[in-house]
Amino acid sequence: MSHVREQPDQVPVPGQTVGPFYGYALPVAGGEQLVPATHPGAVRLHGTVTDGEGTPVPDSLLEIWQADADGSLPRAEGSLRRGYPFTGFGRAATDGGGSYEFTTVVPGAEPGRAPFVAMTVFARGLLNRLFTRVYLPVDDAALREDPFLAGVPQERRHTLVATADEHGYRFDLRLQGDDETVFLTFPRHEA
Amino acid sequence: MSTTPPTATQADVDAEISAASAAYDAELRAGTAPRTQPRLDYAPYRSSRLRHPTKDLHHADPESIELVAPVFGHRDVAVDEADLTIQDGGEPIGERMVVAGRVVDADGRPVRRQLVEIWQANAAGRYVHKGDQHPAPIDPHFTGVGRCLTDDDGGYRFTTIKPGPYPWRNHHNAWRPAHIHFSVFGSEFTQRMVTQVYFPGDPLLALDPIYQSIVDPRARERLVAAYDHDLTTHEWATGYRWDIVLTGSHATPMEQEDDA
Numbered sequence: 001m002s003h004v005r006e007q008p009d010q011v012p013v014p015g016q017t018v019g020p021f022y023g024y025a026l027p028v029a030g031g032e033q034l035v036p037a038t039h040p041g042a043v044r045l046h047g048t049v050t051d052g053e054g055t056p057v058p059d060s061l062l063e064i065w066q067a068d069a070d071g072s073l074p075r076a077e078g079s080l081r082r083g084y085p086f087t088g089f090g091r092a093a094t095d096g097g098g099s100y101e102f103t104t105v106v107p108g109a110e111p112g113r114a115p116f117v118a119m120t121v122f123a124r125g126l127l128n129r130l131f132t133r134v135y136l137p138v139d140d141a142a143l144r145e146d147p148f149l150a151g152v153p154q155e156r157r158h159t160l161v162a163t164a165d166e167h168g169y170r171f172d173l174r175l176q177g178d179d180e181t182v183f184l185t186f187p188r189h190e191a
Numbered sequence: 192m193s194t195t196p197p198t199a200t201q202a203d204v205d206a207e208i209s210a211a212s213a214a215y216d217a218e219l220r221a222g223t224a225p226r227t228q229p230r231l232d233y234a235p236y237r238s239s240r241l242r243h244p245t246k247d248l249h250h251a252d253p254e255s256i257e258l259v260a261p262v263f264g265h266r267d268v269a270v271d272e273a274d275l276t277i278q279d280g281g282e283p284i285g286e287r288m289v290v291a292g293r294v295v296d297a298d299g300r301p302v303r304r305q306l307v308e309i310w311q312a313n314a315a316g317r318y319v320h321k322g323d324q325h326p327a328p329i330d331p332h333f334t335g336v337g338r339c340l341t342d343d344d345g346g347y348r349f350t351t352i353k354p355g356p357y358p359w360r361n362h363h364n365a366w367r368p369a370h371i372h373f374s375v376f377g378s379e380f381t382q383r384m385v386t387q388v389y390f391p392g393d394p395l396l397a398l399d400p401i402y403q404s405i406v407d408p409r410a411r412e413r414l415v416a417a418y419d420h421d422l423t424t425h426e427w428a429t430g431y432r433w434d435i436v437l438t439g440s441h442a443t444p445m446e447q448e449d450d451a
Binding site: 122129133176 | 231244259318438
């Protein structure tokens with residue numbers, strides 16, 4: 001596009017902590033419901049965020065972003081004012097016990113990959129956002145063969161895979177410690 | 192928020208900030224590339240102690256879903272949400288100001304029609320949030336929350352009230368410099384970020400462990416808005432410009448053109 005003002009190699013601005021007071025600004029009504037609980041195929045994705053001593057983190061905010069059940073990439077607006085279309089985006093704050101919950105669908109996977117939900121983590125005390133992936137255990141062969149998971153050290157791989165339970169899928173986040181969740185950096189992020 | 196009274200003084204925290212700064216200077220002299228982002232393990236910010244990962248971030252190549260971003264539209268954001276001075280049935284007290292700029296990626300490409308959210312304290316340094324116990328007045332005409340969508344040039348513009356500094360419990364007599372929280376999406380999920388913008392000449396910047404967690408002086412100055420007299424409007428509001436550069440996208444320029 002000729003009118004785009006190209007200014008190559010600009011340096012990204014630094015992130016900062018979301019702080020303690022986002023609670024009246026970022027969470028929106030129904031933000032944790034990507035689909036209604038009555039939706040065919042609706043599943044609950046839930047868990048607890050804990051710190052380096054295993055203490056629940058009551059002031060963190062999680063966002064998820066995912067493909068629809070058929071693997072299509074959502075391009076519909078409406079994530080802040082929930083309505084009819086599936087937008088693929090959810091936002092949930094942790095409660096006083098550090099727990100969060102989304103209602104969503106299991107995303108379709110790309111060929112040769114295991115299905116995952118992309119997740120971003122914000123918290124008071126966390127100076128920049130963290131990225132991770134929530135892999136869903138719906139296809140053991142796909143999990144075994146997924147090329148990204150294969151590159152994660154065996155002893156840490158389980159931190160990226162949710163576990164099925166009676167409520168849906170459980171995915172706990174450990175910000176620090178022996179069983180710390182694997183967090184991601186992407187090309188073009190600062191190393 | 193800790194209920195234990197903090198015992199460290201500002202002088203103690205200043206010494207820790209200086210030590211971290213000296214260690215960073217030594218890294219630079221040893222040939223390490225400048226850091227552009229905050230340290231996650233920054234002890235002067237006490238709450239980071241148990242909340243930063245200790246293992247290296249794992250390299251991932253973005254997959255399809257991570258190469259696109261959530262879509263927001265006028266269904267999500269009303270035009271008047273960009274004016275925080277008209278939200279609640281009356282005019283808020285304080286220094287009325289405009290904060291405006293562009294959201295671009297590291298290649299200078301505008302991030303078009305994307306969501307920007309802000310939240311801030313009022314002129315007295317008080318948040319509406321129930322957890323804020325600072326005994327400063329709540330302004331009944333100011334929520335401190337705003338949203339907008341960027342325009343086709345990546346431009347955003349908020350009208351608001353200059354936030355006041357406020358005390359917090361990181362250490363004894365700790366004060367945050369005046370700031371506005373910004374939540375920004377890019378054209379890819381990998382560009383998602385939350386940050387804070389500050390104002391020039393604030394004496395609290397040098398004392399603030401959150402700001403100083405960006406150990407590179409040039410990097411942290413990218414979070415300080417510039418007073419811009421061209422944005423200042425006659426007999427109405429002062430103006431500050433702050434451009435938001437996100438990380439680079441992974442799409443090629445050709446793909447971006449196809450999307451446009």
